[in-house]
Structure formats: C-alpha cells, structure tokens
Amino acid sequence: MISFYPGPSKVWDTLPRYMQEAWESGILSVNHRSPQFAQLWQELVNTLHQKLEIPENYTILPASSATECWEIIAQSLLGPGGNSLHLYNGAFGEKWFEYTNKLTGAAHRFAFQPDELPDLASLQTGGYQLLALTHNETSNGTALPDSFMHQLRMQHAAPLIAADATSSMGGVALPWGAADVWFASVQKCFGLPAGLALMVCSPRAVAAAEELGERNHYNSLLFMLDNARKHQTTHTPNVLNLYLLQRSLAERHTQAAVHRELVARQRQWLEFLRLQDHFEPLINNPVLQSTTILCLQGVPNEVSSLKAEALAQGFYLGNGYGPWKNDTFRIANFPAITTQEIEQLQGFFTHWLEH
Numbered sequence: 001m002i003s004f005y006p007g008p009s010k011v012w013d014t015l016p017r018y019m020q021e022a023w024e025s026g027i028l029s030v031n032h033r034s035p036q037f038a039q040l041w042q043e044l045v046n047t048l049h050q051k052l053e054i055p056e057n058y059t060i061l062p063a064s065s066a067t068e069c070w071e072i073i074a075q076s077l078l079g080p081g082g083n084s085l086h087l088y089n090g091a092f093g094e095k096w097f098e099y100t101n102k103l104t105g106a107a108h109r110f111a112f113q114p115d116e117l118p119d120l121a122s123l124q125t126g127g128y129q130l131l132a133l134t135h136n137e138t139s140n141g142t143a144l145p146d147s148f149m150h151q152l153r154m155q156h157a158a159p160l161i162a163a164d165a166t167s168s169m170g171g172v173a174l175p176w177g178a179a180d181v182w183f184a185s186v187q188k189c190f191g192l193p194a195g196l197a198l199m200v201c202s203p204r205a206v207a208a209a210e211e212l213g214e215r216n217h218y219n220s221l222l223f224m225l226d227n228a229r230k231h232q233t234t235h236t237p238n239v240l241n242l243y244l245l246q247r248s249l250a251e252r253h254t255q256a257a258v259h260r261e262l263v264a265r266q267r268q269w270l271e272f273l274r275l276q277d278h279f280e281p282l283i284n285n286p287v288l289q290s291t292t293i294l295c296l297q298g299v300p301n302e303v304s305s306l307k308a309e310a311l312a313q314g315f316y317l318g319n320g321y322g323p324w325k326n327d328t329f330r331i332a333n334f335p336a337i338t339t340q341e342i343e344q345l346q347g348f349f350t351h352w353l354e355h
C-alpha cells in the first residue's frame with residue numbers, strides 16, 4: 001500500500017537501511033547525556049540549518065509532537081493571562097486556539113474563510129503578545145503565501161509571531177524571518193514515523209521566554225534552551241527518529257530544490273485534474289493553494305467510492321476534515337512520495353473514471 005494520507009504519510013523508501021545503520025552504530029543504546037548523543041544532536045542541528053536554510057541565529061529544539069509545541073508556546077511564551085490572537089481558517093488552527101485558551105484563558109480568535117486572506121490593514125493586534133498562524137492548514141489544503149507572512153511581520157511588528165508549519169516544513173522553503181517560532185512534527189513532509197517534532201525559535205522568542213521566566217514544566221522552553229546549549233535534551237528523546245532525520249536530510253537536496261520539485265508536481269496534479277474535469281480543488285485561488293496538500297472536492301458518494309476503490313487497489317487517500325468531511329478528500333504531495341507513485345495513482349484515477 002502507498003499512503004498518500006497527509007500525515008502520517010509515506011515514509012522514505014531508504015528507512016530500512018537507515019534503521020539498520022542506527023542499530024549497528026550503537027546510538028540507540030547511548031545515554032542522552034553522553035558525548036555520542038551530543039554529537040548526533042549537533043550534527044542534526046547543522047544539517048537542519050544547512051538543508052532547510054534556517055538562519056544561524058534561530059535556535060532549533062526537539063519536541064515530541066506539534067501538539068506539544070502548541071502547549072510549550074502557551075505555557076512558556078504566554079503564561080496565564082498571556083494574550084494571543086489566533087488567525088485561522090481550518091481545524092488545526094482552531095484546535096491550537098482552544099488548547100491555548102485552556103492554558104492562558106486569554107486566547108482570541110480571528111477566523112477567516114479558506115478562500116481569502118485576512119485583511120492586514122484592518123487587523124487589530126495592539127496589546128497581543130503573540131499572533132498564532134497555521135502556515136499550511138492540513139485540513140483544507142490552504143497555505144499562507146510568503147508575501148502575506150512578510151507583510152504581517154512588517155505591519156504588526158510588536159507581537160511575537162508563531163507559525164504551525166507541521167505540513168510544510170521539510171517540503172517548502174519557509175520565510176523564516178517572518179516568524180519567531182516555527183514548528184512541525186516529522187510524520188508529514190519529513191517522511192518519518194511520528195513521535196518527534198522540531199521547534200525553531202528566533203532570538204526574540206528566546207528573549208521573550210527569558211523575560212517570562214517560566215520554569216514549572218519538564219518541557220518549559222527555558223529548560224529546553226538550557227539543555228540545547230549543552231547539545232542535550234530535557235528528557236530521553238526519540239533517538240531513533242533523530243538519527244533517521246539526520247540521515248534522511250543529509251542525503252537530500254536543499255530546501256529550495258525540494259520546494260521547486262513539489263511545486264512542479266502540484267502543477268502537474270492540478271493540470272491532470274483539470275483535464276479529467278471531475279474533482280475540483282476545494283480552493284481555486286492559486287495564491288492560497290497549499291503546495292504540499294491537495295484538497296479535492298466532489299459529490300460525496302463519488303468521493304467515498306473513489307477512496308474505497310483506491311484503498312482496494314493499494315492507494316491510501318486522505319479523508320476530508322471537519323466541514324469538508326464528506327465532499328472532499330486529500331492527497332499528500334510530500335517529498336518521500338515518488339513521481340512514479342504519483343503516476344500510479346493517476347493511472348488509477350483515469351481507470352476509475354472510465355468505469
């Protein structure tokens with residue numbers, strides 16, 4: 001079976017080799033305070049800076065999931081009563097808002113439609129400590145364009161900006177400087193098993209954490225930062241996944257090249273679907289369409305029969321989400337999926353439509 005589910009998704013074909021290497025190297029049995037672990041972590045940080053083109057002055061930290069990152073931001077950058085404004089158009093952004101509000105009691109929402117961008121000129125951000133955005137909304141296949149991220153940063157310079165890039169980091173080039181905190185888990189664009197996430201913090205975010213001084217949790221951002229300076233972690237981390245991340249990134253092209261390839265594939269998908277004239281992208285405006293997630297709309301009973309037939313043929317497609325549960329399905333356009341696998345899936349689509 002080939003998983004086109006937008007996370008967890010297909011993992012790299014090279015994973016068996018990397019896993020064998022991890023076992024043979026002995027890294028899986030070492031203590032996370034050992035020099036061997038520190039070396040792995042240091043190598044991984046260097047590789048991430050290099051391959052993902054992360055600015056040198058941004059700090060990279062390991063976490064367990066994107067959901068944990070939501071919580072870390074709420075507890076260590078906001079705290080009880082810390083004001084945040086959550087701009088979202090879909091289910092993941094909404095969940096982030098809800099969890100934050102439970103911890104801070106001071107989260108506010110700015111919900112917008114998936115086929116539009118928030119009007120920045122009329123956006124009131126005065127008094128907010130943090131703006132929370134979902135860079136790539138996995139639930140409906142939309143993304144925030146770089147131009148929007150840069151304008152937001154320029155026009156609303158006071159609050160910290162945090163961006164959930166769970167289904168875009170590792171796939172598309174991110175406008176790092178436009179946000180203070182970026183985070184993602186690895187079971188989407190990184191093509192790895194779940195259980196590891198990355199948090200990338202600007203110097204401003206680090207300074208804000210120091211100012212708040214929150215040290216009440218095992219995963220308080222200040223503890224994570226203290227440990228990272230020693231190339232260590234707060235608790236025993238997912239060493240296997242860290243190893244797999246290092247190995248898979250080291251063999252990859254840099255982000256710009258990966259991004260170009262995904263854009264070309266997404267265009268090819270959209271052209272293929274346009275010619276078939278059967279399923280339409282949920283969002284037609286190319287400015288808002290995600291490069292990494294295709295969200296396609298159709299008649300509900302056709303969508304369900306397509307998904308079932310695809311599964312029977314060995315292609316796992318993503319269900320619709322939230323309000324689009326029944327009339328959409330999703331296809332991941334993640335780097336670990338090969339062009340040949342996409343051709344196979346498109347062959348299935350053609351065949352399905354003929355019958």
Ligand SMILES: *Cc1c(COP(=O)(O)O)cnc(C)c1O
Pocket residue numbers: 007064065066067068092134136137138164165166167185186197
């Ligand atoms: C998948 C996803 C999450 C949740 O990731 P976990 O690793 O399960 O916590 C959060 N945000 C977005 C945008 C996602 O796509």
